[in-house]
Structure formats: structure tokens, C-alpha cells
Amino acid sequence: MAKALATFAGGCFWCMVKPFDRYEGVHSVISGYTGGNIANPTYEQVCTNTTGHREAIQITYDDEIISYGELLNIFWRQIDPTDPGGQFYDRGESYQTAIYTHSPEQQRLAEQSKQALEESGRFDKPIVTDIIPANTFYPAEEGHQHYYLKNPGHYNRYAVGSGRERFKLETWGEET
Template sequence: MKFKLSLLLPFFAMVLVMTSFFGTAEQSKTESSTNGRNEVATLAGGCFWCTESDLEKLPGVIDVVSGYAGGQVKNPTYKQVSSGKTEHIEVIQVTFDPEKVTYEQVLDQFFRHIDPTDDKGSFVDRGPQYRPAIFYHSDTQKQIATQFMADIEKLGVFNKPLKTELRPFQSFWLAEDYHQDYYKRNSVRYKYYRYSSGRDSYLDDIFGSDRKSNPVTLRQMIDEQALLSHGKTYIKPSDKQLRQTLTQMQYYVTQEDGTERAFKNEFWDNKAEGIYVDVITGEPLFSSTDKYRSGTGWPSFTKPINDAFVVTQTDYKMVYPRTEVRSRFGDSHLGHVFKDGPEPTGLRYCMNSAAMRFIAKEELNNEGYEEYMSLFNE
């Protein structure tokens, strides 16, 4: 069947415009190692029988294997590592699908099942070969782990300073076959060891005895703490009120997950100093200090003002999955975040102007956002 080129030109034009906002096809392949490319995390949290068991329970994790990392001895044996003389640490390598679970979520599961404050061992297992560590595979993993550990430290849930090492990954040696899936192959001995080790009693003390039936992530705790310290509440009006107060475009974008036109929106080229808040609730979202000209025709930022006010979720409305960004309390559709932004985050929060209201630096005090004046005094 033959087609006239003139009939296809409108389609090509539409694709060119849309890829600026949604990311190109090539970007979608490399954005977060998607389309069949999984990611790997290498983590040390004491006995690898236990950490392997705990990480395999996380949805989105494809496989977990036990092994050794951190030392100079090639292909070490368990006997050599357990002697504490090889500089190796017992670790697990976690293979996960970044479309289903993020690296931070893997770390969240990891930290909620270890003692990250003990650098002399892990529960009954003593010695440097059992100390906690994260071996990062990329600068992005290093950055995520650094920020997440800083957030955990500020949260104070472990009651002691973190002693978890953050080290560049160099090599991984697979442990002997009998160590793999030990909790499945030797369930009775494993349960006895785990109970006797004190791991679960420690975790119950930290996270509560209902931590398995009613799990709360560290990220949820961090966000809740941030909201409590903020001291403000944000309430979403009824749909009837929204239809009366929002413009047609604002309603379309925030309530119907719409997208405004590139270069034809209010803030794409706004260079004034100030912050951007949710147009409905007033939740603080982004700052001009993190805004940059992405060339897409939409306002773009490297990070939110406070992660507690934004929620991300996978969006399957296009051919390939994207990460949608919404406000926490207003549940407004804001835009999407892509991994093709500049340093220091490498992220591009590509937002709709219609979903936000701009408050100039000079008006922050009058509008009740005086705490953000510090962003412009640094």
C-alpha cells in the first residue's frame, strides 16, 4: 500500500513537538536502563543469607545472589573471607527492573533489614567482613545513596550515627553454591540462625513489631517528618470549586493529565527569582535557583524544593513508560521527570506552567513562604 508524503507530514510534526516534552525514543532507552536493561546494586548488610532473603521480597527485584566484594584476593572462598584477612565483605548483588523499583527503593528495603550503625560486624557475626557497605556502580547511584543516607541520618530512626561505608564498586566474586538461596534450601537451619542472631528483634525495636504486616518505608518516614516540621497543611478543594476557580487550561492539565503547548505557556522562559507552587493548594514545588533552559519550551528544573511535596509514579499513556510527577496533597498532574538533565542531579523535571503559580522573591514573606528566602541568600 502506498501513502502520500503530504499525508504524513502532520504526523511527523506532531512527533517532533511531543518528543521535546516526553523525551526522544533514544532517550527512553537510556533514561533509566529500561527496555530490557536491568540495573544492579551491590550491598553489604551482614550475613548474606539474611540480606538475600529480605531483598528478594521486594517487588521489582529480579534476582539476588550472594558473594564477596571489597578485597584484593581473586575468587576468594568463604573460609578465606570469614577469616577476616582478605578485606572482602559478605555482599549481595541485586538485579532489579528500574521501571518497577528505583535504586532508592532498593536501598530503602536494604536499610530496613540491617543494622547500618555497626561497623564492627553485624549482630552475632563479628569482624570487618560483616560490616555494612554500599558499593555504588555509577555516579548516579553514589549521589542517590549519599542523599538518602543524609536523609536517614536526619530522621534519627536508628538512634545512632550511620556507619555504612559508601565505596566504588570494583569486583564481585560469587559465593559457593551452598550459600545461594540458603534460606530456601535449608529453611530450618536458616530460621534458627536468624532467630538466634538477634536481627529480627533489633528490627522490631526500631520499626515496630508490626513492620512486616504494616510496613512503612524510610522515605515515608522522612517525608512525614518534613511535613510535620513544615507546620502547614494543604487541602484540595472540591471538583465544583476547581471548575469555578481554574482556567480551562489549568483544569485540563491538573485534573485531566493534560499537556500545554511548548513555548506557548506562561513560565517556560521566566527568568525572575522566586518559587513555583501548586496552583491549587499552594504546595511549594520548585525554585528558580534550580530552573534551567532545557530548550523544550516548558519550564524545567533539576530538582523539587522539597521531595515531600511531589509524588512520582509510572505513566503508561505513551508507547513507552514515563515517570509522572504529581503534587502530594493537591494530586495535581504537574508533568514528567526525565534522566537527561544537567548536573548535579542529571534530572529534568519538565513541568506545565498551568499547574503552577509563580511567587516572586520579593513576595515570599507576604505570601507566607518566608522560609524559602534562604534559597536566594546563599
């Protein structure tokens, strides 16, 4: 087994775990914070949009079962890559989208994937998702881990109420 890491910021991390959790070859999906300038940030600190951190997920996966390219495709289908101000209901830098790359190969694949999405014509605005070399990832507090399993009622109301689920359905025409 060849374990690898993928790190994505897609707005609220609660909504980013479930889509990846269901794939064979994905060993874990952890909610957390990355990209900022303070060590061991708390949820409350990150929500102030003053730490430079974004809510993100870090995926440990077996790249012999699921490829990084497949993970990128799943990622793009969870977000509005044209929104520079956050994602859906959540606004501010802590909710901006990003792909954090762990190797030159991931960087290359992420850039190719972004360019292909830009050229696809699916969106009429530019793709603004950042592609950034990965740095320290800080796991979020336990209450935020696998929120969709711990608090399914609240999670479902949030995923629908934020506009994310409607956007995904209208953009991709299917459950993603």
C-alpha cells in the first residue's frame, strides 16, 4: 500500500469530509486548519479571518486504489471555484478554496486540473481556487471531526441551507 496525503480547502470543512469518506482507498479525512501564521489555531481564532488559516481537510489515501487526479475531480465537484470571497453561506479568507500540494507532481496535476476546468466552459467566471504548497496542517477540535456523522440533522440542514447542495446539483446535474 502506498499512502499519500491530499489537502483541500473547500469552505466549511464539515461539508468537505463526507464526499471523500465514501471512496475506497481513502483511509482518513481529517478536518483542520492550514496556510496561516499561528501555531495550533482554534476554531474561534480561524473564524476571525485574521490568522491566515483556511478551514481544510487532509486526506490520507492509498494512491494504488484512488489517484490524486480522482481526488481532484471529487474536490472540484464540492465547491464553487469562481467565488473569491468564501463558499456559499460562509464568507472570509478562512472559507476560501485552495489545493495544498505535497509534491511537484501534485502541483502539476492540480494546475492541469484547474486549467481543464477553466477550459471546460462549465463556469462563466474565472477559476480562483489557489494552488499552494502544503505546510503545517493542524487538526481541528474533536467536535468538528466527522461532523456529518456526529450531528446528521444539523449537518444536513447546514449543507442544504448554505446553498452548497443546490449549487452542486445545478452545476453538475447529479448528486456529488
